Structure formats: structure tokens, C-alpha cells
Ligand SMILES: [Ca+2]
């Protein structure tokens with residue numbers, strides 16, 4: 055019994071640690087309507103103090119009935135304060151709105167954007183401002199010039 059509860063205790067510590075890690079990653083910026091026929095993308099940002107491995111995490115752009123999935127490749131790590139840009143498929147349709155969800159390797163939801171309508175067909179995007187702001191409100195998101203793999207800034 056003592057051994058079993060020891061293992062259980064270690065397991066709970068591991069679960070708690072990974073939950074903390076996952077909680078520091080947000081969908082930070084979304085380009086649903088790039089200039090011309092360029093590829094849609096979503097930028098992830100790790101606002102925490104520790105690196106987070108995001109291998110196998112899935113970014114999904116949803117504009118029902120359509121949705122497009124981007125699976126993060128193996129051995130992908132976002133360092134503390136770092137970024138990762140998940141790029142969509144160039145064959146995807148050229149519609150310009152949707153919401154974006156992020157789930158981890160266990161398919162647990164990590165973050166979700168509000169419905170974003172980007173009808174500009176330009177290098178403007180919607181992103182969290184100030185960078186990484188996550189209060190679960192629509193006002194976290196602002197229209198801005200694209201800053202892939204860099205801090206969001208109002209133009
Ligand atoms: Ca755009």
C-alpha cells in the first residue's frame with residue numbers, strides 16, 4: 055500500500071507540473087486571411103517561466119462546416135517567452151473567418167480564440183494585446199500588423 059500511494063503521489067506531481075506548463079501557452083495571434091493565396095497560420099506563445107513541449111498538440115481553425123487541423127510535429131518545444139507558428143495547408147479555402155482551438159497531446163483544451171473575422175486580405179492579423187493577454191474576453195484581441203514569431207504590437 056505504501057509503495058502504491060507513493061507512486062500515486064508521484065503521478066499527481068507529474069500531472070500537476072504538466073498542467074502548469076500547458077497553462078502558460080496561448081493562441082497569441084491568428085492570420086485567417088493572408089495577402090493573396092498565402093497560408094493561414096496561428097502563432098502560439100509561451101508566457102511561462104519554463105519551456106513547454108508541444109509535440110502532438112493540435113491547432114484547429116473552425117469555420118463550420120469546414121475545419122482545418124494542424125498537428126505540431128514531434129520534438130517541438132517552445133522555450134519560456136518563445137513562439138511557435140503553426141502553418142495551415144496552402145490548399146485550404148480562402149474564407150476569412152473562424153475560431154481557433156488548441157488542444158494538447160491528451161486532447162485537453164489549452165486555449166480557444168473568439169470568432170475572428172479578418173476580411174482585409176492583407177498582412178493584418180488578430181492577436182492578443184498586450185502580448186499574451188488572456189482574460190477570456192474578446193477585448194484581449196486586437197487588429198494589428200502581423201508579427202509572426204515576435205511580440206504582438208499595435209501598428
Ligand atoms: Ca490578414
Ligand SMILES: [Ca+2]
Nearest residue numbers: 083201204206
Ligand atoms: Ca506575434
